[in-house]
Amino acid sequence: xxxxxxxxxxxxxxxxxxxxxxxxxxxxxxxxxxxxxxxxxxxxxxxxxxxxxxxxxxxxxxxxxxxxxxxxxxxxxxxxxxxxxxxxxxxxxxxxxxxxxxxxxxxxxxxxxxxxxxxxxxxxxxxxxxxxxxxxxxxxxxxxxxxxxxxxxxxxxxxxxxxxxxxxxxxxxxxxxxxxxxxxxxxxxxxxxxxxxxxxxxxxxxxxxxxxxxxxxxxxxxxxxxxxxxxxxxxxxxxxxxxxxxxxxxxxxxxxxxxxxxxxxxxxxxxxxxxxxxxxxxxxxxxxxxxxxxxxxxxx
Amino acid sequence: xxxxxxxxxxxxxxxxxxxxxxxxxxxxxxxxxxxxxxxxxxxxxxxxxxxxxxxxxxxxxxxxxxxxxxxxxxxxxxxxxxxxxxxxxxxxxxxxxxxxxxxxxxxxxxxxxxxxxxxxxxxxxxxxxxxxxxxxxxxxxxxxxxxxxxxxxxxxxxxxxxxxxxxxxxxxxxxxxxxxxxxxxxxxxxxxxxxxxxxxxxxxxxxxxxxxxxxxxxxxxxxxxxxxxxxxxxxxxxxxxxxxxxxxxxxxxxxxxxxxxxxxxxxxxxxxxxxxxxxxxxxxxxxxxxxxxxxxxxxx
Numbered sequence: 011x012x013x014x015x016x017x018x019x020x021x022x023x024x025x026x027x028x029x030x031x032x033x034x035x036x037x038x039x040x041x042x043x044x045x046x047x048x049x050x051x052x053x054x055x056x057x058x059x060x061x062x063x064x065x066x067x068x069x070x071x072x073x074x075x076x077x078x079x080x081x082x083x084x085x086x087x088x089x090x091x092x093x094x095x096x097x098x099x100x101x102x103x104x105x106x107x108x109x110x111x112x113x114x115x116x117x118x119x120x121x122x123x124x125x126x127x128x129x130x131x132x133x134x135x136x137x138x139x140x141x142x143x144x145x146x147x148x149x150x151x152x153x154x155x156x157x158x159x160x161x162x163x164x165x166x167x168x169x170x171x172x173x174x175x176x177x178x179x180x181x182x183x184x185x186x187x188x189x190x191x192x193x194x195x196x197x198x199x200x201x202x203x204x205x206x207x208x209x210x211x212x213x214x215x216x217x218x219x220x221x222x223x224x225x226x227x228x229x230x231x232x233x234x235x236x237x238x239x240x241x242x243x244x245x246x247x248x249x250x251x252x253x254x255x256x257x258x259x260x261x262x263x264x265x266x267x268x269x270x271x272x273x274x275x276x277x278x279x280x281x282x283x284x285x286x287x288x289x290x291x292x293x294x295x296x297x298x299x300x301x302x303x304x305x306x307x308x309x310x
Numbered sequence: 311x312x313x314x315x316x317x318x319x320x321x322x323x324x325x326x327x328x329x330x331x332x333x334x335x336x337x338x339x340x341x342x343x344x345x346x347x348x349x350x351x352x353x354x355x356x357x358x359x360x361x362x363x364x365x366x367x368x369x370x371x372x373x374x375x376x377x378x379x380x381x382x383x384x385x386x387x388x389x390x391x392x393x394x395x396x397x398x399x400x401x402x403x404x405x406x407x408x409x410x411x412x413x414x415x416x417x418x419x420x421x422x423x424x425x426x427x428x429x430x431x432x433x434x435x436x437x438x439x440x441x442x443x444x445x446x447x448x449x450x451x452x453x454x455x456x457x458x459x460x461x462x463x464x465x466x467x468x469x470x471x472x473x474x475x476x477x478x479x480x481x482x483x484x485x486x487x488x489x490x491x492x493x494x495x496x497x498x499x500x501x502x503x504x505x506x507x508x509x510x511x512x513x514x515x516x517x518x519x520x521x522x523x524x525x526x527x528x529x530x531x532x533x534x535x536x537x538x539x540x541x542x543x544x545x546x547x548x549x550x551x552x553x554x555x556x557x558x559x560x561x562x563x564x565x566x567x568x569x570x571x572x573x574x575x576x577x578x579x580x581x582x583x584x585x586x587x588x589x590x591x592x593x594x595x596x597x598x599x600x601x602x603x604x605x606x607x608x609x610x
Contacts, residue, residue: 096491191396193514194532214493215515216527227516227529227607232494267610307527308608310567 011149011258012051013251014122015042016141017131017244018111019056019080020088021063023104024284027096028237034285035066036090038131038154041241043075044289045248045276046129048297049256052248053122055079055141057110059087069290079119083110098239099213118144127255129247130174132156135166142173149258152176152251154243160187171204178209178247193218194225209250209270211243219270224263228270229308231278231300238284242277245289249276275300311449311558312351313551314422315342316441317431317544318411319356319380320388321363323404324584327396328537334585335366336390338431338454341541343375344589345548345576346429348597349556352548353422355379355441357410359387369590379419383410398539399513418444427555429547430474432456435466442473449558452476452551454543460487471504478509478547493518494525509550509570511543519570524563528570529608531578531600538584542577545589549576575600 022036043052053076060082070077086109092101116137128145130138130153138153145151151174159167160183167187171177177200181193187203188196197208197220210218216230250273257265275297279288322336343352353376360382370377386409392401416437428445430438430453438453445451451474459467460483471477477500481493487503488496497508497520510518516530550573557565575597579588 098491191398192534192536194534212515215512216529218532225532225607227532229516229527229529229608232518232525232527234492234494236492264610271610305610307525308529308610310564310571310605310608 011126011255012053012122013046013127013129013255014053014055014079014118014125014145015039015046015129015131015248016055016116016138017042017129017133018088019054019058019062020090020111022089022240022285023091024094024238024240025092026094026098026238029284031238031284035069036240036285037088038241038244040070040286041244041280041289042129042131042248042251043070044073044286045245045280046252046255047074048249048276048292048294049252049272052076052252053079053119053125055116055118055122057081057083057114057116059083059085059110062087069286073290076122079117079122081117085110092240094239098236101240116141116144126150126258127251128152129251130154130170131244131247135159135163135170138170139166139173142170150175150254150261152178152247154178154247155183157183157186168203174205176207176209177205178211178250180211180213180243184208184210207266211246213239213242217246217270217274219266221263226263226267226270228267228274229304231274231304232307233278233282236281239281241286241289242281245280246273246277249273271304272297272301275304311426311555312353312422313346313427313429313555314353314355314379314418314425314445315339315346315429315431315548316355316416316418316438317342317429317433318388319354319358319362320390320411322389322540322585323391324394324538324540325392326394326398326538329584331538331584335369336540336585337388338541338544340370340586341544341580341589342429342431342548342551343370344373344586345545345580346552346555347374348549348576348592348594349552349572352376352552353379353419353425355416355418355422357381357383357414357416359383359385359410362387369586373590376422379417379422381417385410392540394539398536401540416441416444426450426558427551428452429551430454430470431544431547435459435463435470438470439466439473442470450475450554450561452478452547454478454547455483457483457486468503474505476507476509477505478511478550480511480513480543484508484510507566511546513542517546517570517574519566521563526563526567526570528567528574529604531574531604532607533578533582536581539581541580541586541589545580546573546577549573571604572597572601575604
């Protein structure tokens with residue numbers, strides 16, 4: 011079953027204690043798509059400028075991602091420069107240029123409007139709603155958001171949450187959105203806002219999956235090398251949604267749990283190298299091998 | 311199989327956003343013992359002053375804990391006053407009086423010297439070594455430590471680590487001790503210092519168990535109410551060691567994994583109320599029920 015993802019496609023410059031990479035492919039939709047394409051068809055909806063390197067479009071297409079919904083606008087591509095210190099969390103933004111994403115008016119291509127799965131990556135909730143309204147009757151809609159929208163567009167965000175099945179956010183966002191410090195209470199309050207499922211990403215500590223009746227705790231994958239954490243959360247979402255969409259016929263909590271595990275596995279590859287370098291060249295066998303190790307890690 | 315624990319017994323005053331309790335029972339050995347006694351015999355080695363409330367000794371004894379090794383010294387009992395803010399982590403120490411623990415020279419009672427299990431709670435590594443030398447031939451020795459000793463007594467700590475089977479510390483301590491930010495590398499370096507097993511406590515995020523060949527990730531238990539996190543780590547250690555000692559005949563990695571799970575379960579009770587209130591009155595059935603929920607939480 012195919013997935014439509016709306017999100018950013020950009021050019022990143024990233025500095026960590028382990029290196030610096032300039033003008034590499036970035037953006038939430040890029041990471042999401044390169045993770046999800048391991049399981050199913052992915053159609054991207056985004057915008058870039060005339061300066062977007064053709065090699066990056068070609069990279070996405072060669073990995074089977076449908077890029078027809080990436081509009082080439084009159085202006086610059088979104089650019090972000092970030093710097094991580096040794097804790098490899100919460101990068102400092104050195105500079106950011108919104109470019110064509112500053113006036114992004116998303117259009118889902120006609121052929122993608124019957125997609126059953128829709129992922130609305132972190133962006134203005136008004137844009138997320140606009141995309142949602144263009145997809146005819148999606149079976150599962152998942153979205154991400156961030157502290158900026160929780161603070162600055164609470165009404166629009168609430169409207170969006172009333173329309174999605176799954177919210178995928180990190181733990182500080184879950185606490186902020188719910189105004190509850192304890193995660194179990196936070197999850198209940200958030201599910202009362204609309205989503206039937208909540209996934210809380212906790213970086214190296216793994217992820218939590220909540221439904222109204224059930225709860226699952228997925229460990230973080232242990233790595234000996236983390237070069238660049240950028241895109242781990244969007245990769246997680248892509249691995250999760252991709253797996254879930256591939257199990258379209260028998261969706262239940264067990265499938266969602268496996269989706270969370272695959273999300274963690276995919277994210278573990280992303281952080282091993284800069285940008286999408288590791289993710290872009292990933293083989294099915296590598297994913298399955300690490301998934302097996304992941305199961306062993308958490309099995310009593 | 312009986313366990314000897316050496317650690318603090320004290321009188322705490324604790325303030326959290328949810329209340330304030332004055333002059334309640336505290337100390338690492340108290341929490342450890344009240345957790346471990348659910349599985350096996352526990353002998354405490356500690357010191358208190360003449361001001362120690364008889365009701366607290368009675369509480370420990372009535373729960374089956376052997377308190378003969380608690381010396382009553384000429385001086386005051388160890389007192390700690392701490393204050394937590396809303397994140398319920400890293401309490402601010404409002405005041406601390408070492409009292410008799412300032413000149414603590416531990417003596418393991420004759421009858422306890424044949425114990426097979428020994429837990430050295432966080433204290434000066436020189437004291438930990440002194441106790442270790444008084445126990446004849448323990449099968450499993452576990453210890454805790456903290457940043458203060460890592461910084462101020464590195465040589466003594468290294469000597470201790472060469473003599474223990476299991477080190478139980480939190481993640482910032484593991485990073486500091488190993489000087490490695492990534493936990494997998496940190497664990498390897500620490501096991502090279504001596505311990506065959508390393509347990510890394512991560513608070514609400516659960517715990518990691520490492521051996522040279524294996525790895526297990528235990529989730530944190532999800533609670534709707536956390537009133538006072540004091541003692542959670544020592545309770546965890548007590549639940550872990552108690553369970554492991556009760557399985558003396560068939561120790562292997564699977565038993566250690568279950569021990570970590572029981573440690574997490576016991577700690578989840580401790581934080582639900584102030585001091586040892588919840589832990590002191592715990593029933594076997596409550597523990598088993600929550601252990602079952604814990605398994606469900608992490609099973610794919």
